[in-house]
Amino acid sequence: MIYLDHAATTPVDPQVLAAMQPYFSELYGNALSVHRYGQKADYAVEQARQTLAGLLNCKPSEIIFTSGGTESDNLALRGAAWAARQQGRGHHLITSPVEHSAVGRTVAQLVESMGFTATCLPVDAAGRVNPADFDRACVPGTTVASVMLASNEIGTLQPVAELAAIARQRGVLLHTDAVQAPGQLDLDVQRLGVDLLSLSAHKFYGPKGIGLLYVREGTPLLPVQTGGSHEAGRRAGTHSTPLIVGMARALALATAAQAQRISHYTARRDQLIAGLLARVPGLQLTGHPVDRLPGHASFTLPDVEANQLLMHLDLRGLAASSASACKTGSPEPSEVLLALGYAVAAARGGLRLTVGKDTTAADIDRAIDIVAEAVAALRRLGARSRLPV
Amino acid sequence: MSNADVRVVVAMSGGVDSSVAAALLREQGYAVVGMMMRLWSDAAMGGAEHNRCCTPEQMADARRIADGLGIPFYVLDTKEVFRSTVVEYFLEGHRQGFTPNPCMECNRHIRFDWLLNHALALDADYLATGHYARIDRAEDGHYRLRQGLDEAKDQSYILSVMGQAQLAQTLFPVGEFPKPEVRALAARFGLNVASKKDSQDLCFLGQNDYRDFLKIHAPEILQPGPIVLKNGVVIGEHTGLSNYTIGQRKGLGVMYPEPLYVIAMNPYKNALVVGVKDELGRATLTAKRFNWVQGVAPAGPFRAGVKIRYKSPLYPALIEPLAADRIRVTFEEPLRDITPGQGAVVYAGDVVLGGGVIEKDDPA
Numbered sequence: 001m002i003y004l005d006h007a008a009t010t011p012v013d014p015q016v017l018a019a020m021q022p023y024f025s026e027l028y029g030n031a032l033s034v035h036r037y038g039q040k041a042d043y044a045v046e047q048a049r050q051t052l053a054g055l056l057n058c059k060p061s062e063i064i065f066t067s068g069g070t071e072s073d074n075l076a077l078r079g080a081a082w083a084a085r086q087q088g089r090g091h092h093l094i095t096s097p098v099e100h101s102a103v104g105r106t107v108a109q110l111v112e113s114m115g116f117t118a119t120c121l122p123v124d125a126a127g128r129v130n131p132a133d134f135d136r137a138c139v140p141g142t143t144v145a146s147v148m149l150a151s152n153e154i155g156t157l158q159p160v161a162e163l164a165a166i167a168r169q170r171g172v173l174l175h176t177d178a179v180q181a182p183g184q185l186d187l188d189v190q191r192l193g194v195d196l197l198s199l200s201a202h203k204f205y206g207p208k209g210i211g212l213l214y215v216r217e218g219t220p221l222l223p224v225q226t227g228g229s230h231e232a233g234r235r236a237g238t239h240s241t242p243l244i245v246g247m248a249r250a251l252a253l254a255t256a257a258q259a260q261r262i263s264h265y266t267a268r269r270d271q272l273i274a275g276l277l278a279r280v281p282g283l284q285l286t287g288h289p290v291d292r293l294p295g296h297a298s299f300t301l302p303d304v305e306a307n308q309l310l311m312h313l314d315l316r317g318l319a320a321s322s323a324s325a326c327k328t329g330s331p332e333p334s335e336v337l338l339a340l341g342y343a344v345a346a347a348r349g350g351l352r353l354t355v356g357k358d359t360t361a362a363d364i365d366r367a368i369d370i371v372a373e374a375v376a377a378l379r380r381l382g383a384r385s386r387l388p389v
Numbered sequence: 390m391s392n393a394d395v396r397v398v399v400a401m402s403g404g405v406d407s408s409v410a411a412a413l414l415r416e417q418g419y420a421v422v423g424m425m426m427r428l429w430s431d432a433a434m435g436g437a438e439h440n441r442c443c444t445p446e447q448m449a450d451a452r453r454i455a456d457g458l459g460i461p462f463y464v465l466d467t468k469e470v471f472r473s474t475v476v477e478y479f480l481e482g483h484r485q486g487f488t489p490n491p492c493m494e495c496n497r498h499i500r501f502d503w504l505l506n507h508a509l510a511l512d513a514d515y516l517a518t519g520h521y522a523r524i525d526r527a528e529d530g531h532y533r534l535r536q537g538l539d540e541a542k543d544q545s546y547i548l549s550v551m552g553q554a555q556l557a558q559t560l561f562p563v564g565e566f567p568k569p570e571v572r573a574l575a576a577r578f579g580l581n582v583a584s585k586k587d588s589q590d591l592c593f594l595g596q597n598d599y600r601d602f603l604k605i606h607a608p609e610i611l612q613p614g615p616i617v618l619k620n621g622v623v624i625g626e627h628t629g630l631s632n633y634t635i636g637q638r639k640g641l642g643v644m645y646p647e648p649l650y651v652i653a654m655n656p657y658k659n660a661l662v663v664g665v666k667d668e669l670g671r672a673t674l675t676a677k678r679f680n681w682v683q684g685v686a687p688a689g690p691f692r693a694g695v696k697i698r699y700k701s702p703l704y705p706a707l708i709e710p711l712a713a714d715r716i717r718v719t720f721e722e723p724l725r726d727i728t729p730g731q732g733a734v735v736y737a738g739d740v741v742l743g744g745g746v747i748e749k750d751d752p753a
Binding site: 305307308311312314315327328329330331377378380381 | 422445461463465466467468506507512
């Protein structure tokens, strides 16, 4: 079985697992407790925070631990939008149509149920927003904008540093969902210039259930989850010491290996894209051909339904994914591909293959064969069937 | 070739029969793949949100059972093809004054065509389902479709649409067992599904009655019209032809010296034709779209047993092939509930020779 779905999740690195191990049953204290159990946990949490701050080039106090990318996105948007409105600075938000649903649905709820307004930026055929459009969208009353660093679905990179410079000038806070970036893109928040940035550990060989939100010092943020005094009152809930330790170790490993991983990812990705485009007639690359995540290849096949393709690939030994797939048999066309101007049929035929640090060239060759065989089988089925496939 | 090299796609519903089918095949060492069809339901019209064949609970059950058996499981989006064939067929049949049998149509177009082809495209050797019927081969090599061992549960009637190509690539693992034994097997396999009750009504109706369904989806069908005698005399008004069935006596709401029965429907005049008991029976019928399981019609007339409904007895009759896919059936005694649109299925003992759709008498 070949696993090419690393954008969905990755296995926990054995070194990460080893780092987490003591914090389940031995060093199990609550980081807020006064006694030495608590002190040990608190020390581990704060060590991890320092490690992470060093890797992101920020202060430890600028990091809030969350349960993952979705919570980070929710906290960034709700927390910043609520705080800005409370201060009377406005209620206008900016986002893009290619955002992860954790951003898209959050903005939608703020607009539909909480009195906010929003502008959805136009994107080009590769899914990129134009900084000039962003500049125009910043109006008096605009408080928070959210544009992802790299698309989970089509891999396209956004000009986030340019947008951040504009946002700074316009007095708008910029959030970026950087969940796909670790190990593949620069995460220096000073160079990026963003005010808020979301990460999720399981995308970079860390554990599931833990993420972080970087919040630039001085950024007004109301808590979304209230309770104890954890995270300086910005996110209540007992720290998961093992997961926090695991995330820090995983990001340290990803950053240390980044240069080597990028060249590895790029080689495998380009081998995959070239091989598939040569072998599968009618296959189209989606997203930007060059400015895309090093480990990310995405395609569309207008005459093949993604759900069925994924089933065929799985049974032939390849784990892949598609935004338009759904395991309950009710697939919808990908909203991202529709926003890029693809027709409904093409938006139902998305295919995403994302390589990992251990993916070999032989894996890619085999994956190319499997996709070519599966697509041919589905096309024979379509040609034979009297009924819609 | 060992069984491990034979891939079998099992159509799973989360219910006991298909779960036991999957478990039996797994026990025999086949490479089993579980599959569920997500069928259409009329969520948009205020009806059931989920087709009764594939509610979230059933999907979760099937997934759990597949996981327990260690087999992969997938859900296929079958909504549109099901709607455009089975549901449309059901509505169109009622528009034309028939009482259609959508389960036969589903087996014809969805299960043993669309799904079978999807299974074959996955390099499967067989499609298996949890139906109570049996497949074997006659001495001359032909595949035969036979009744399930449990006569009370037998489903061969709605499988009579299958031909040689379908039978050669289909397995009915539970057809070899009586239902109580299937429940016992479920217990032995540790499948926690044995206590579910069998489904009866049309799956896409949800909790609705079919009349409510027609009211929503084809309101033009349920127009009031005249109740007439065979000679055309109007004696009352009906509430819509689809509210009645052939042979119905109660609820007609007309005054007449003798008890009256529904004997026919005339959709062209939107007329419900009623008559006295003697006028009700018919000793002959013709059936169209007749599928001969062996692939060819017999040369001449022959005697056999015929079922005119899913649960009807087997009536002795003379069968006359009228064309490659049309027959006339002459029963020994007049029958009171020959219903156009239902299947006429011909049996030699427990072997299904073929099945077709009962035609209407000449429009009155």
